[in-house]
Amino acid sequence: MKSNKHTAPHTTDTEFGGEIGAACLIVLLPITVLFLLSVCVSEEGTVFHWPPALPSQSDLYDPRAVFIITGWISTHILLYLLPVGKVSEGLLLRDGSRLKYPINGFHALCVTAVLLCMCVCLGVPLALLYELMVPLAVCAVGVALLLSLYLYARSFWAPAQALAIGGNTGHAVYDFFIGRELNPRIGPFDLKYFCELRPGLIGWVVLNAVMLLKEVELRGSPSVSMLLVNAFQLLYVTDALWNEEAVLSTMDIVHDGFGFMLAFGDLVWVPFTYGLQAAFLVSHSHMLTPFSALAIILLNGIGYYVFRKSNSQKNQFRRDPTHRSVRHLETIATATGKRLLVSGWWGFVRHPNYLGDILMALAWSLPCGFSHILPYFYVLYFSALLVHREARDEHQCRAKYGAAWEAYCRRVPYRIIPYIY
Numbered sequence: 001m002k003s004n005k006h007t008a009p010h011t012t013d014t015e016f017g018g019e020i021g022a023a024c025l026i027v028l029l030p031i032t033v034l035f036l037l038s039v040c041v042s043e044e045g046t047v048f049h050w051p052p053a054l055p056s057q058s059d060l061y062d063p064r065a066v067f068i069i070t071g072w073i074s075t076h077i078l079l080y081l082l083p084v085g086k087v088s089e090g091l092l093l094r095d096g097s098r099l100k101y102p103i104n105g106f107h108a109l110c111v112t113a114v115l116l117c118m119c120v121c122l123g124v125p126l127a128l129l130y131e132l133m134v135p136l137a138v139c140a141v142g143v144a145l146l147l148s149l150y151l152y153a154r155s156f157w158a159p160a161q162a163l164a165i166g167g168n169t170g171h172a173v174y175d176f177f178i179g180r181e182l183n184p185r186i187g188p189f190d191l192k193y194f195c196e197l198r199p200g201l202i203g204w205v206v207l208n209a210v211m212l213l214k215e216v217e218l219r220g221s222p223s224v225s226m227l228l229v230n231a232f233q234l235l236y237v238t239d240a241l242w243n244e245e246a247v248l249s250t251m252d253i254v255h256d257g258f259g260f261m262l263a264f265g266d267l268v269w270v271p272f273t274y275g276l277q278a279a280f281l282v283s284h285s286h287m288l289t290p291f292s293a294l295a296i297i298l299l300n301g302i303g304y305y306v307f308r309k310s311n312s313q314k315n316q317f318r319r320d321p322t323h324r325s326v327r328h329l330e331t332i333a334t335a336t337g338k339r340l341l342v343s344g345w346w347g348f349v350r351h352p353n354y355l356g357d358i359l360m361a362l363a364w365s366l367p368c369g370f371s372h373i374l375p376y377f378y379v380l381y382f383s384a385l386l387v388h389r390e391a392r393d394e395h396q397c398r399a400k401y402g403a404a405w406e407a408y409c410r411r412v413p414y415r416i417i418p419y420i421y
């Protein structure tokens with residue numbers, strides 16, 4: 001990949017099977033979401049039933065879904081634009097500038113929680129959203145598709161230094177999928193940053209709450225499994241929004257363009273597949289023994305501890321290596337002037353944060369029992385995503401740090417799971 005700060009980067013390395021892989025994913029990803037949701041809400045008891053009960057054409061569209069999705073996204077645009085919370089600067093861009101981002105995602109979550117409670121108190125039939133899951137997902141796919149077309153079109157008017165390194169092969173389908181522009185903005189409104197943390201992530205936990213309400217409607221009270229899935233995933237989303245500033249240094253914001261992959265991932269994949277366990281529990285109730293409930297809580301607790309501690313340690317070290325919480329850690333120098341941690345969490349494995357995330361993913365599936373593979377979809381997909389992400393990051397770090405990275409890999413030989421991988 002070649003670029004300098006004034007010429008458009010020209011991408012030569014492709015991922016996801018290049019143009020053909022991208023074309024297949026654009027078609028297959030939405031179909032997968034609709035398939036998973038349809039299986040989830042069907043009463044089918046065990047593993048897979050073939051042929052699956054696919055939704056009919058009339059199940060796919062409902063005007064109420066269009067109204068709800070438009071209202072939801074508009075509410076979150078308004079909450080994003082509210083002048084509350086601090087404003088932070090992102091990392092240094094190729095042209096030497098830094099963008100400003102509002103840090104008010106946690107406020108948006110709190111306002112959403114208040115609105116949700118008001119709806120429950122006023123008797124708004126929120127459980128109805130359970131029946132609308134498929135049309136809601138179809139409508140969200142439509143929004144992601146329109147947004148990606150807009151992003152692709154506008155990228156041809158963007159200055160060369162605003163383009164991402166990875167999405168400029170010149171092959172339309174691939175570039176549309178990966179995304180050409182790094183930080184597309186309408187005035188101060190950052191489209192990628194907004195989509196990454198607001199409508200999809202908060203939508204995910206709201207849909208979970210709807211599943212809980214539906215279970216109460218059907219069975220009179222929520223099951224322990226449903227309460228655990230809701231609590232674990234709410235903790236994860238609250239943590240993401242509480243630590244919103246840390247997102248500014250993730251690969252998605254710093255490196256990846258904004259195209260169909262992230263637009264679909266943020267607006268459809270996250271809200272409609274990350275919470276499949278709760279949707280599954282509505283149609284397939286599962287009783288947990290007190291011992292298994294405690295074991296699952298412990299697993300989620302350990303996963304969260306590893307995830308949060310390791311992410312915070314690296315973020316603190318990158319922000320201020322002299323801070324008392326990190327200054328005792330052993331490091332190695334790199335030619336770029338930055339140092340790499342080789343003790344503490346980052347001396348245990350090369351991606352301790354991924355390990356914690358995978359342990360939590362497992363804890364979110366176990367409350368659903370073992371009668372069906374569907375609640376395990378998230379942990380399986382997520383492990384594959386993190387193995388792929390680890391390989392991408394490794395490639396970038398090797399290019400960035402050269403010999404120092406090799407020394408780090410010799411010192412810390414395991415990538416995610418000690419003695420296994």
Ligand SMILES: NC(=O)C1=CN([C@@H]2O[C@H](COP(=O)(O)OP(=O)(O)OC[C@H]3O[C@@H](n4cnc5c(N)ncnc54)[C@H](OP(=O)(O)O)[C@@H]3O)[C@@H](O)[C@H]2O)C=CC1
Pocket residue numbers: 249250251252307311314317318338339340341342346350351353354357389393396397408
């Ligand atoms: N729920 C979900 O769907 C997803 C969740 N995640 C989660 O998001 C979080 C962030 O993950 P991600 O953005 O992939 O990347 P990481 O937070 O793991 O960051 C990787 C970067 O950290 C720096 N780094 C790596 N090793 C060291 C070291 N030894 N010392 C100091 N710095 C080091 C390097 O950047 P540099 O040196 O330039 O600072 C590297 O590029 C993770 O917890 C992950 O599990 C991620 C994807 C999806």
Ligand SMILES: CC(C)=CCC[C@@H](C)[C@H]1CC=C2C3=C(CC[C@@]21C)[C@@]1(C)CC[C@H](O)C(C)(C)[C@@H]1CC3
Pocket residue numbers: 029196197201236239240247250252261262264265266269270
């Ligand atoms: C199949 C497909 C289209 C995948 C696209 C991948 C995206 C779904 C994920 C890429 C990176 C993500 C992150 C989060 C959510 C999923 C996506 C968008 C994240 C916001 C979840 C909460 C975490 O605490 C996080 C903030 C660290 C995380 C950032 C990366």
